[in-house]
Amino acid sequence: MARPTTPNAEKRAADKAQLAEAPVSLRRIGRLFAPHRARLLLVVALIVASSTIALAQPFLVKHVIDVAIPQQDVGLLLTCVALMVGIAVATSALGVVQSWQSTMIGQRVMHRLRSDLFGHLQRQSVGFFTRTRGGEIQSRVVNDIGSMQSVVTSTATSIASNLTTVVGTVIAMVALSWQLALITLVVLPPAVLLTRKVARLRYAVTAARQAKLADLHVQVEEGLSISGVQLTKTLGAAPTLARRFEQTSADLVDLEVRSQLAGRWLMATMNIVFAAVPAALYLAAGLPATSGGMTIGTLVAFVALQSALFRPLMGLLGVQADVTASLALFSRIFEYQDLPVEIDDPADPVRLGAVRGEVRFDHVDFGYGDATVLHDIDLTVPAGGSLALVGETGSGKTTLASLVARLHDPTAGAVRVDGVDVRDLTLDDLAAAVGVVTQETYLLHATVKDNLLHAKPDATDAEIEAAARAARIHDVIAALPQGYDTMVGSRGHRFSGGEKQRLAIARTLLRNPRILVLDEATSALDNGTERDVQAALDELAEGRTTITIAHRLSTVRNADQIAVLAHGRVVELGTHEELLLRGGRYADLVRSGLETVAA
CATH class of the missing domain: 1.20.1560.10 (ABC transporter type 1, transmembrane domain)
Structure with a gap:
C-alpha cells in the first residue's frame, strides 16, 4: 500500500521540482x-x-x-x-x-x-x-x-x-573536560537523531489529521448546505454521503489517537535525551576510572554547556x-x-512630433500560436476620420483594434501611425497618441480625482473639471458627499455602468490623444444611459481619428467607413448607405439586428 503523502512532503517535493526546473x-x-x-x-x-x-x-x-x-x-x-x-x-x-x-x-x-x-x-x-x-x-x-x-x-x-x-x-x-566531551559526543548524536525521527513522525501524523479534518469540513459544507441538501434529495444520495462521512470520521478518530501518541512519544523522547545525557555525565564524573579528579564546578559547567548544545544541533540537522x-x-x-x-521599446525609436492621427493597417496578419485570427487586413483611416468595425463574435474586431495601442504585435504586416510602424515608437509616445475606452471600465480604489489623475498626474483642477464636463459626468461628481475627493469604492461600485463609462471618457479626455479606440464602450448600457454616454463619446471623438468596435446601429451609421469582418478578414468596406445598397453581409446584420449580432 502506498504511503500517503503529507503537505510537508508535498512542499519539499514541490521545492525540489521548482529548483530542478529553474536552477x-x-x-x-x-x-x-x-x-x-x-x-x-x-x-x-x-x-x-x-x-x-x-x-x-x-x-x-x-x-x-x-x-x-x-x-x-x-x-x-x-x-x-x-x-x-x-x-x-x-x-x-x-x-x-x-x-x-x-x-x-x-x-x-x-x-x-x-x-x-x-x-x-x-x-x-x-x-x-x-x-x-x-x-x-x-x-x-x-x-x-x-x-x-x-x-x-x-x-x-x-x-x-x-x-x-x-x-x-x-x-x-x-x-x-575532554573525557566528558568524549562521552557527550558518543551519546548525544544518536539521541538527537532519535528525537528528530519522532518529530518527523508526529508532523506526518498531524498533517494527515489536518487533511482529514479538511475533508470533513468539505463534506459538511457540501452535504448540509441548502444547495447540497436539494441535490442529495433529488438524487437519492443521502445514504452514500452518510457512509462517506462516517468513514471519514472513523479515519479521523484513528489519526487523532496517533497524533496524541506521537506527541507524547516526542515529549518522552526529548525528556529521555535531556535526562540520559546528563546522567551519563554524572556517572562518568562519579566513577574513579573516569572522573580524573573532576571538580563539581567543572561538572555543573559542563552539563550547562551540553544542554545548550542540543537545540542548535537540531537546528543544523x-x-x-x-x-x-x-x-x-x-x-x-x-x-x-x-x-x-515580448512588446518593448525599440532600440532606436522614431519620434512622431505633432501627431496627425492617420492609422493604416498594412496587410496585417495576427495569430495566437498556430491559430491565425486576422488575415491580410489592409485598411486606412485618414487623420480625423472614423472607422467602425462590425462582425459576429470571434470575427477579430477587438484583436484588430488592440493592435493600434500595441497590446499585441502583428505576426505579419504593420500597423502605422502617420506612416510610422508603431513598433518603431516608444510605448510612452504611442500611449500619448492612442487612447482606449472599453466596455469594462476599470476604476482604482481611490478618489474620483485620483482616478482621473491616473491618466495625467500633473493635470490641474481646472483641466480635471473641464474633462469631466465634456464627458457629461461633472454634475454627478459635484453631487457626491466629497465631490472629486469621494472614494469610488472597489472597482467603482459607487457608480452605475454609464457613470463609470463617462468617468473613463473623462480620464481619456485628460490625456487628449489624437487617436481613439472605442471597444464596445456602450454595449452593457440601457438605451437611456447609452444616449448620455454616446453624447460624451461624440464630444471625445470630435476632431480625432476614431476606430469604433460597433455595437449599435446608431453608432455604426455615422462612421466615415464601416469594415465588416468575418473569420478575420475584411469582407465588406464602405459607408452605411453603400453597404446597405450592396445587400451583402452588412445588410444581413442590419436586418437580423446589429445590436445582437455585432456584440
Missing part, C-alpha cells in the same frame, strides 16, 4: 546582497560575538562553585555574578542589534526585488496576463518575496548562529529543508524576472 545560481543571489556587504559582515560579527560571550557563562559558574563559594571569596563572587548579569545584558543587546541589521538587509533586498519584479511584469504583454492566473502573479510578487525575509532574518542567521554555537560549545567542552525552501523562493522570483519582454 538558482548562488552567485546571482550573492549579487542581491552585494550592496549590503558591510551590514552582512556586521551581522556575522554580532552573531559570533554573542555566541562567544554566552560561552563564558558556564566558566563563571565553575569559578563560583569551585573557588568563590568554598573559599568565601566575596570579591570573586561579586565579580562573577556581575559578569553573569553583564553577559546576559550584552547578549540581549547584541541580539537586538543583530535582528535590526538583518531585518534591514532583508527588507531592502525585498524592496529591490519587489520593485524590479513589478516593473518587469508591467512590461509584459497582455498575452502573458491572459495565460497566467492572477493569483499566481500576486503570490510571487507578495507572498514569495515576503517569505524571503526569513532567508536573512531566520534561515541564514540561524545557520550562522547555530553553527557558531555548536563549534564554540564543543571547543569549550573539550577545554573543560534540519537546515537542508530550510535552504531548499529558500532557494525555491528565489527560483520562483528569478523565473518571472527572466521572462522575455
Whole structure:
C-alpha cells in the first residue's frame, strides 16, 4: 500500500521540482546582497560575538562553585555574578542589534526585488496576463518575496548562529573536560537523531489529521448546505454521503489517537535525551576510572554547556529543508524576472512630433500560436476620420483594434501611425497618441480625482473639471458627499455602468490623444444611459481619428467607413448607405439586428 503523502512532503517535493526546473545560481543571489556587504559582515560579527560571550557563562559558574563559594571569596563572587548579569545584558543587546541589521538587509533586498519584479511584469504583454492566473502573479510578487525575509532574518542567521554555537560549545567542552566531551559526543548524536525521527513522525501524523479534518469540513459544507441538501434529495444520495462521512470520521478518530501518541512519544523522547545525557555525565564524573579528579564546578559547567548544545544541533540537522525552501523562493522570483519582454521599446525609436492621427493597417496578419485570427487586413483611416468595425463574435474586431495601442504585435504586416510602424515608437509616445475606452471600465480604489489623475498626474483642477464636463459626468461628481475627493469604492461600485463609462471618457479626455479606440464602450448600457454616454463619446471623438468596435446601429451609421469582418478578414468596406445598397453581409446584420449580432 502506498504511503500517503503529507503537505510537508508535498512542499519539499514541490521545492525540489521548482529548483530542478529553474536552477538558482548562488552567485546571482550573492549579487542581491552585494550592496549590503558591510551590514552582512556586521551581522556575522554580532552573531559570533554573542555566541562567544554566552560561552563564558558556564566558566563563571565553575569559578563560583569551585573557588568563590568554598573559599568565601566575596570579591570573586561579586565579580562573577556581575559578569553573569553583564553577559546576559550584552547578549540581549547584541541580539537586538543583530535582528535590526538583518531585518534591514532583508527588507531592502525585498524592496529591490519587489520593485524590479513589478516593473518587469508591467512590461509584459497582455498575452502573458491572459495565460497566467492572477493569483499566481500576486503570490510571487507578495507572498514569495515576503517569505524571503526569513532567508536573512531566520534561515541564514540561524545557520550562522547555530553553527557558531555548536563549534564554540564543543571547543569549550573539550577545554573543560575532554573525557566528558568524549562521552557527550558518543551519546548525544544518536539521541538527537532519535528525537528528530519522532518529530518527523508526529508532523506526518498531524498533517494527515489536518487533511482529514479538511475533508470533513468539505463534506459538511457540501452535504448540509441548502444547495447540497436539494441535490442529495433529488438524487437519492443521502445514504452514500452518510457512509462517506462516517468513514471519514472513523479515519479521523484513528489519526487523532496517533497524533496524541506521537506527541507524547516526542515529549518522552526529548525528556529521555535531556535526562540520559546528563546522567551519563554524572556517572562518568562519579566513577574513579573516569572522573580524573573532576571538580563539581567543572561538572555543573559542563552539563550547562551540553544542554545548550542540543537545540542548535537540531537546528543544523534540519537546515537542508530550510535552504531548499529558500532557494525555491528565489527560483520562483528569478523565473518571472527572466521572462522575455515580448512588446518593448525599440532600440532606436522614431519620434512622431505633432501627431496627425492617420492609422493604416498594412496587410496585417495576427495569430495566437498556430491559430491565425486576422488575415491580410489592409485598411486606412485618414487623420480625423472614423472607422467602425462590425462582425459576429470571434470575427477579430477587438484583436484588430488592440493592435493600434500595441497590446499585441502583428505576426505579419504593420500597423502605422502617420506612416510610422508603431513598433518603431516608444510605448510612452504611442500611449500619448492612442487612447482606449472599453466596455469594462476599470476604476482604482481611490478618489474620483485620483482616478482621473491616473491618466495625467500633473493635470490641474481646472483641466480635471473641464474633462469631466465634456464627458457629461461633472454634475454627478459635484453631487457626491466629497465631490472629486469621494472614494469610488472597489472597482467603482459607487457608480452605475454609464457613470463609470463617462468617468473613463473623462480620464481619456485628460490625456487628449489624437487617436481613439472605442471597444464596445456602450454595449452593457440601457438605451437611456447609452444616449448620455454616446453624447460624451461624440464630444471625445470630435476632431480625432476614431476606430469604433460597433455595437449599435446608431453608432455604426455615422462612421466615415464601416469594415465588416468575418473569420478575420475584411469582407465588406464602405459607408452605411453603400453597404446597405450592396445587400451583402452588412445588410444581413442590419436586418437580423446589429445590436445582437455585432456584440
